[in-house]
Amino acid sequence: MVRRAILSVSDKAGLVPFARRLAARGVELLSTGGTQRALADAGLQVKPVGEFTQAPEILGGRVKTLHPRIHGGILYRRGLAADEADVKARDILPIDLVVVNLYPFREAVAAGKSFAECVEEIDIGGPSMVRAAAKNAAHVAVLVDPADYDRVAGEIEQSGVVGEPTRFYLMRKAFAHTAAYDAAIAEYLSSRGAPTDKPRHFPDVLGVVYEKAQDLRYGENPHQAGAFYRATREPAEPTIAYAEVLQGKELSYNNLLDLEAALACVKEFDETACAVIKHNTPCGVAKGDTPAEAFARARACDPVSAFGGIVALNRPVDAEAAKELTDLFLECVVAPSYTPEGRALLAAKKNLRLLESPRLAEPRESWKRRPEEARELRSVVGGLLVMDRDLGRIRRDECQLMTRRAPTEQEWRDLLFAWKVVKHVKSNAIVFAQGDRTTAIGGGQTSRVESVKTAVMKAALEVRGSSVASDAFFPFKDGVEEIIRAGATAIIQPGGSVRDPEVVAAADAAGLAMVSTGMRHFRH
Numbered sequence: 001m002v003r004r005a006i007l008s009v010s011d012k013a014g015l016v017p018f019a020r021r022l023a024a025r026g027v028e029l030l031s032t033g034g035t036q037r038a039l040a041d042a043g044l045q046v047k048p049v050g051e052f053t054q055a056p057e058i059l060g061g062r063v064k065t066l067h068p069r070i071h072g073g074i075l076y077r078r079g080l081a082a083d084e085a086d087v088k089a090r091d092i093l094p095i096d097l098v099v100v101n102l103y104p105f106r107e108a109v110a111a112g113k114s115f116a117e118c119v120e121e122i123d124i125g126g127p128s129m130v131r132a133a134a135k136n137a138a139h140v141a142v143l144v145d146p147a148d149y150d151r152v153a154g155e156i157e158q159s160g161v162v163g164e165p166t167r168f169y170l171m172r173k174a175f176a177h178t179a180a181y182d183a184a185i186a187e188y189l190s191s192r193g194a195p196t197d198k199p200r201h202f203p204d205v206l207g208v209v210y211e212k213a214q215d216l217r218y219g220e221n222p223h224q225a226g227a228f229y230r231a232t233r234e235p236a237e238p239t240i241a242y243a244e245v246l247q248g249k250e251l252s253y254n255n256l257l258d259l260e261a262a263l264a265c266v267k268e269f270d271e272t273a274c275a276v277i278k279h280n281t282p283c284g285v286a287k288g289d290t291p292a293e294a295f296a297r298a299r300a301c302d303p304v305s306a307f308g309g310i311v312a313l314n315r316p317v318d319a320e321a322a323k324e325l326t327d328l329f330l331e332c333v334v335a336p337s338y339t340p341e342g343r344a345l346l347a348a349k350k351n352l353r354l355l356e357s358p359r360l361a362e363p364r365e366s367w368k369r370r371p372e373e374a375r376e377l378r379s380v381v382g383g384l385l386v387m388d389r390d391l392g393r394i395r396r397d398e399c400q401l402m403t404r405r406a407p408t409e410q411e412w413r414d415l416l417f418a419w420k421v422v423k424h425v426k427s428n429a430i431v432f433a434q435g436d437r438t439t440a441i442g443g444g445q446t447s448r449v450e451s452v453k454t455a456v457m458k459a460a461l462e463v464r465g466s467s468v469a470s471d472a473f474f475p476f477k478d479g480v481e482e483i484i485r486a487g488a489t490a491i492i493q494p495g496g497s498v499r500d501p502e503v504v505a506a507a508d509a510a511g512l513a514m515v516s517t518g519m520r521h522f523r524h
């Protein structure tokens, strides 16, 4: 029976209605300063912790619940003679429900508060109660997330107790909560040698705590088990990790990888755009006046590869786009939303996995990244490689002209389009583009010239007159010569090869325009 609850929360969302439901079931409420005031202001009967412990809050709130009457009441093993004798001898009353969420330490760091202010936001009493209650989950329920209030209140209303499955669910959640909290503190402290130091870009300790979103049928191949973990807090930018699955077969490991690649590619564009991905690399990218047109143009770049592809669109899918999409066998589609007609048409393709990522429709400026979201992690055996995500973008005025001839206006448009796409193609990467669409893509080859040849060999569209992006410099002039042979007229590339003079001479001899970005976009 839940007789007594302690409530001590920084995030007061949902607190009052929840406490009201507890009080209605006769649960005695104990609470700390701010939480107690919030409850009392709402007209609830609530006992201040200081009154319960006969020890007032001291040190400006640093010590409020750290008391044997609180921790004894939480931790004693109900029914164990020795513990029962202890609590009786010391007049310790049971606390069967602990409702706590912690000082907003991460928010203080994100807000750029001083070291001393951030340290003051390290919660001590809260995690102690959470850990105590979680340890004693055989007898006590612990709530760290307002999303769970309703479930717990419902159980207490039904039976007066919180059932064992819920208590153990809450126990797991509580330790994950304190682990993530402590990991954030460790990472913050290890990112500087002394309080006044400027934080290091990469901390000495990486606080990586992810929660399992789902077990996957298997990993990259059926003999490899797989699971998908996601950050405990949803990022502000569009992400596959928090996209809603509207229909279709279960997502696989490879689907998730490809969806991430598709999403990353369309996120480059503010205008209506579509990316078709196969094996984690684009096989067609295009802008269009409508989503339907963008998809049709992207698909046409490599219609053979588009079969079984993964598609991302950055505009709502309407009936017209849905008709185009259902015309082809696709594995997955992700878009910011679907019109009811679009949704109904796509529903006919039962296996097609349909995902909705509403943040795709929000302006790029609102995609504010926390530091950990600007990092990319990859594992090696026994280690993690960490780097900044490739968020590099180039403006036209940042490019340097390498050749005698400068690009025409149309070529500039095509070059900058191709440059946005080439970043997402596996290295060595070569992208031909013309008229806001890719006309040929060559990637994943072990030499640059091979990537050019692959692009041209596979081209389903006319490549003559295209402009070309290369993700890294040309080590030899052979790649450029192949581009010239294909009839392309302009090139954008990082520049910086010792053989740049030969490469430029080849381009000049053919009347090509070539610009350098000074930025490389390897993607291994």
Ligand SMILES: NC(=O)c1ncn([C@@H]2O[C@H](COP(=O)(O)O)[C@@H](O)[C@H]2O)c1NC=O
Residues within 6 Å of the ligand: 008, 009, 010, 011, 031, 032, 033, 034, 035, 036, 061, 062, 063, 064, 065, 066, 100, 101, 102, 103, 122, 123, 124, 125, 126, 127
């Ligand atoms: N010092 C303590 O004994 C203590 N006990 C609970 N807290 C925290 O105080 C916060 C609630 O404070 P208030 O009810 O005053 O708004 C909660 O985030 C809780 O985790 C404490 N604060 C910090 O350690």
